[in-house]
Amino acid sequence: MATILRNLTYQGIPIWRNIFVIQWASQILSGVLVVVLVGWFFVNIGNAIQERDIPYGFSFLSRAYQTPIGQHFLAYKSSDSFLYAFVVAATNTIVVSIVGVILATVLGIIVGISRMSGNWIVSKAALVYIEFFRNVPLLLHLFFWFYIVLALPPVRQGYVIAQRLYINNGGVSFPSPSPTNGGLAATWVLAAVVAVIIGWVIRRWLARRERDTGVASYPLAAGCAAAVVVGAAAWLILSAAGGAAPFVISQPEPHGTFGRIAGGFTVPGGLIALLIGLVTYTSSFIAEIVRAGVQSVGRGQTEASRAVGLSAMSTLRDITFPQALRVIVPPLISQCLNLTKNSSLAGAIGYSDLTNVAKTMTQTAPAVSIFILIMAAYLAMSLTFSLIGNLYNRHSRFTAS
Numbered sequence: 001m002a003t004i005l006r007n008l009t010y011q012g013i014p015i016w017r018n019i020f021v022i023q024w025a026s027q028i029l030s031g032v033l034v035v036v037l038v039g040w041f042f043v044n045i046g047n048a049i050q051e052r053d054i055p056y057g058f059s060f061l062s063r064a065y066q067t068p069i070g071q072h073f074l075a076y077k078s079s080d081s082f083l084y085a086f087v088v089a090a091t092n093t094i095v096v097s098i099v100g101v102i103l104a105t106v107l108g109i110i111v112g113i114s115r116m117s118g119n120w121i122v123s124k125a126a127l128v129y130i131e132f133f134r135n136v137p138l139l140l141h142l143f144f145w146f147y148i149v150l151a152l153p154p155v156r157q158g159y160v161i162a163q164r165l166y167i168n169n170g171g172v173s174f175p176s177p178s179p180t181n182g183g184l185a186a187t188w189v190l191a192a193v194v195a196v197i198i199g200w201v202i203r204r205w206l207a208r209r210e211r212d213t214g215v216a217s218y219p220l221a222a223g224c225a226a227a228v229v230v231g232a233a234a235w236l237i238l239s240a241a242g243g244a245a246p247f248v249i250s251q252p253e254p255h256g257t258f259g260r261i262a263g264g265f266t267v268p269g270g271l272i273a274l275l276i277g278l279v280t281y282t283s284s285f286i287a288e289i290v291r292a293g294v295q296s297v298g299r300g301q302t303e304a305s306r307a308v309g310l311s312a313m314s315t316l317r318d319i320t321f322p323q324a325l326r327v328i329v330p331p332l333i334s335q336c337l338n339l340t341k342n343s344s345l346a347g348a349i350g351y352s353d354l355t356n357v358a359k360t361m362t363q364t365a366p367a368v369s370i371f372i373l374i375m376a377a378y379l380a381m382s383l384t385f386s387l388i389g390n391l392y393n394r395h396s397r398f399t400a401s
Contacts, residue, residue: 058373060365061086067360070352071268082365089357090377096274096353097340097381103279104339105332108286113316115291126287133284138342141277146349149269155260166252166261169269176265178250184238188246191234199227270351274343282339286332293328294320326393333389337382344378354378 061083068078073095074088114126133141150169152158158168166173179185203223210217239245252264297320305315347356358374 058369060369065361066364069357070350071271072352082361085357085361086354086373086377089352089354092352092357093340093343093346093354093377094381096271096278096343096346096351097385100275100278100282100339100343101336101385103275104282104286104335107279108283108335109290111283112287112290113294115287116294130284130287133280134288136281138277138281139345139348141281142273142345142349145273145276146270149273152269155254164251166254170261171266171268171272173252173261173264173266175249175251177247180244180246180248181242184242184244184246188234188238191238192231195227195230195234198230199223199225202226268351270346270349273349274346274351274353278339278342282335282342285335285338289328289331289335290324293324296327297323329389329393333386333393336385336389340381340385341378 062081064079065082065085066078067085069076069085069088071092072088073091076085076088080088111126111129114122115130117123117126152167152169155168155170158166158170160166164175200223203219206217206219206222209215210219235246250263250265252261252266254260255262294316301319301323302315305319306312310319343353344355346353347359350356354377355374358370362370
């Protein structure tokens with residue numbers, strides 16, 4: 001046996017001391033060990049469920065949920081199935097995550113840049129913001145903003161601005177577009193997407209031409225103008241063909257004995273408190289990420305750009321920030337994932353997010369199955385954010401280099 005082992009070589013080196021073979025063998029053994037441990041874990045869980053007669057399975061998804069959902073962006077009624085109610089709750093969480101990530105990123109960039117300002121007041125104000133919101137637990141943030149919303153006047157005594165904006169403890173109502181015809185509205189939305197793509201193509205073409213020839217082409221203004229012209233032309237054509245505009249503006253108005261707001265679009269108070277809490281908390285971490293990323297760029301870059309006549313803002317926008325993205329984006333992705341997962345605290349302030357609705361489902365459905373669905377949903381959302389962030393990170397890395 002020892003003779004056989006001595007005769008087994010890879011690239012002229014005995015396999016028992018070839019570093020390449022040892023690395024692959026250790027990785028394979030580690031993978032097998034992990035698979036065995038995970039399989040053993042789930043087998044034990046399955047046996048425990050059967051021994052204790054814990055209900056499980058997913059047949060309940062086709063049953064009627066028979067429970068109202070307080071806030072929902074998709075049309076919903078209590079007779080809808082568990083599966084559809086789960087989709088409605090997941091949509092609530094996705095909306096919070098997307099809007100929260102966008103607002104937190106914008107606010108974090110502003111605060112992070114302000115932290116490096118030469119103005120003493122602006123710099124110290126940004127420092128106080130970061131230290132306060134970063135060091136107070138998120139749940140306390142949510143309670144604070146929720147009670148601020150509750151302190152607003154009731155619906156009938158709320159603030160009314162120009163008979164268009166209604167602010168009360170139920171939320172904020174404002175005018176919003178409402179489709180006159182589903183087909184016309186969908187067609188114009190598709191045309192608007194095409195218009196945006198055309199504008200983006202024109203902007204890229206003009207930017208490339210400006211870079212190659214040195215002739216000012218105003219690519220951003222031209223691209224936006226092209227998108228607006230194509231979208232307006234599609235609107236006029238569809239309005240003439242259909243006899244009505246694709247969308248009309250729905251105005252909010254109080255109705256009924258209690259003065260409930262009908263029409264327009266209402267952002268619920270729970271959603272407002274949740275977004276403010278998530279955005280202010282997460283942006284404080286993003287601000288420090290932005291500050292560290294900008295300061296990681298060599299001082300020589302800034303000095304060279306100022307020497308050729310660029311302003312401080314132009315230097316930041318065109319020289320420093322693009323290079324800093326390679327440092328900023330990876331931890332920024334983690335903060336986006338944290339915001340998505342932190343939205344599960346929404347139940348503490350009464351917002352109908354995925355976790356809150358699913359927890360209510362456990363009263364009439366198997367809890368094990370419900371929590372498996374919750375984990376799968378959050379895993380899918382986190383992986384999606386991670387994929388988008390990694391694609392952008394790769395793009396920014398190659399662009400900056």
